[in-house]
Amino acid sequence: MGFSLEAWCQFSRHLGRAVRSNRHVPPIRSFSNILHDLSSRGFIQQVTSPTELENALCSRQVVYCGVDPSASSLHVGNLVPLMCLLHFQLGGHTIIPLIGGATGLVGDPSGRKTEREPVNVAQVERNVDLLTENIRAFFRRGLLYAKSRLLSVSGITSDPEVKSNLEWHKNFTMLEFLREVGVHARINTMLSKESVKTRLESSAGISFTEFTYQLLQAYDFYHLHRAFGCTVQIGGSDQWGNIVAGLEFINRLNSSKSPEDQKAFGITTPLLTTSSGEKFGKSTGNAIWLDSQLTSIFDFYQYFLKVEDFDVERYLKIFTLLPLSEIELIMEAHQSEPDQRIPQRRLAAEVTELIHGAQGVQRAETMTKVVFRHPNSKDHTFDAQSLIDAFTGDPRMSLCEENELTSVPLVKLASKYGLVPSTSAARHLVQSKGLYFNGHVVPDVHFTLKRNNLLDDRAVMVRAGKDKVIILAAAGN
Numbered sequence: 001m002g003f004s005l006e007a008w009c010q011f012s013r014h015l016g017r018a019v020r021s022n023r024h025v026p027p028i029r030s031f032s033n034i035l036h037d038l039s040s041r042g043f044i045q046q047v048t049s050p051t052e053l054e055n056a057l058c059s060r061q062v063v064y065c066g067v068d069p070s071a072s073s074l075h076v077g078n079l080v081p082l083m084c085l086l087h088f089q090l091g092g093h094t095i096i097p098l099i100g101g102a103t104g105l106v107g108d109p110s111g112r113k114t115e116r117e118p119v120n121v122a123q124v125e126r127n128v129d130l131l132t133e134n135i136r137a138f139f140r141r142g143l144l145y146a147k148s149r150l151l152s153v154s155g156i157t158s159d160p161e162v163k164s165n166l167e168w169h170k171n172f173t174m175l176e177f178l179r180e181v182g183v184h185a186r187i188n189t190m191l192s193k194e195s196v197k198t199r200l201e202s203s204a205g206i207s208f209t210e211f212t213y214q215l216l217q218a219y220d221f222y223h224l225h226r227a228f229g230c231t232v233q234i235g236g237s238d239q240w241g242n243i244v245a246g247l248e249f250i251n252r253l254n255s256s257k258s259p260e261d262q263k264a265f266g267i268t269t270p271l272l273t274t275s276s277g278e279k280f281g282k283s284t285g286n287a288i289w290l291d292s293q294l295t296s297i298f299d300f301y302q303y304f305l306k307v308e309d310f311d312v313e314r315y316l317k318i319f320t321l322l323p324l325s326e327i328e329l330i331m332e333a334h335q336s337e338p339d340q341r342i343p344q345r346r347l348a349a350e351v352t353e354l355i356h357g358a359q360g361v362q363r364a365e366t367m368t369k370v371v372f373r374h375p376n377s378k379d380h381t382f383d384a385q386s387l388i389d390a391f392t393g394d395p396r397m398s399l400c401e402e403n404e405l406t407s408v409p410l411v412k413l414a415s416k417y418g419l420v421p422s423t424s425a426a427r428h429l430v431q432s433k434g435l436y437f438n439g440h441v442v443p444d445v446h447f448t449l450k451r452n453n454l455l456d457d458r459a460v461m462v463r464a465g466k467d468k469v470i471i472l473a474a475a476g477n
Helices: 005-020 034-040 050-056 076-090 121-148 174-180 187-191 194-200 213-228 237-253 297-305 309-319 324-336 342-372 384-391 410-416 423-431
Strands: 062-067 094-099 230-236 265-269 397-400 435-437 459-464 468-474
Touching: 034 050, 034 076, 050 230, 050 265, 062 076, 062 213, 076 094, 076 121, 076 230, 076 265, 076 309, 094 121, 094 213, 121 342, 174 213, 187 194, 187 237, 194 237, 213 230, 213 237, 230 237, 237 265, 297 342, 309 324, 309 342, 324 342, 342 384, 342 468, 384 397, 384 459, 384 468, 410 423, 410 435, 410 459, 423 435
Parallel strands: 062 094, 062 230, 230 265, 397 468
Antiparallel strands: 435 459, 459 468
């Protein structure tokens, strides 16, 4: 099923009117319009043979994207290619998320000025296992998120099959690799790749191991093409050279086959940076992880809530499944009331739901209200159970014995459970009227909670200044 440009524009206008009248119209998913949709949302940096690819995408294709196993969890920097892969899945195509269990042992020189440190083999193997579960969880949540936005996902019945390239590389001997892969490689072509040229011009140079990385990834594409009919590879823009190497390899080995069997394509997504030039997903040098054990749901939500105006529209297009017409309305509302940060709030809620589910959004919003409400607010709309549910698993909450809560001075509790660095620091806060419990100023350094000071006789919010807070809850209640 295809759309002419005029028909597509008519549909878009209809969708915009539906959004304005608060009616939900499910976006039409079809094979043929996906490249246009991805381009409109900012996913496309480069495409090989765009006209031929557009024609190929009129029927079901097999699409793959690689994930580097250098970490034990996905982070938000991985979301760009994974969201692109999710769009292909929702569009009816077959997807293969591929983890570099073998290539991760070598290290990709793309985008690097020096060679990677030698990796721990056991850690890479563990990372592959953990990332496999991460990826499955992402696509499982992604389908739930899509269904909640009334997208048609009825044809998707199972999780995508996550693969590791160690499956086919582990028994590949050096002689076999040279005879099957190396014989088709041309050194002058390999030297022309940007990642290689950059390293050759540096004082560090490039090792033979990293130099041959492009052949390993090229073989991955060929293997998936031969074994599973894979025709499209997605990667970040720094992967362009590796993707092209794979296409060249497929063409050489398929030269005796029909033109239809030779067809393979590459798509690169932009490497996002913030308006300040920082790499997307980095916060003071630390990745924002999708695993809530590594980055709490609250901190994940806050990362997107704090996105600058310059970036927010672009992120709404890439990291959510909201129709473009609705994003346009959100940005129009932002122009009218910029201080309300409407697009940032919507972005944070949407991405948190995508990664942590609707319950994760509820928890994040509850925590945000608690952490950023006025220090001496005595608003008791938060009951003990809702606080405990929201903060469970977050480092800001601690369980302790009830007799400790009601027998130890609050300045010592604040120090012991990490609100302040020391008891003396807590005393200074009390003296400056900067330590609070449930919206009340702690009156003196000897103050000790009584049972009736606790929310529902079991929990207390202790705050230092404007946005540092801990929740202490009686264990076993």
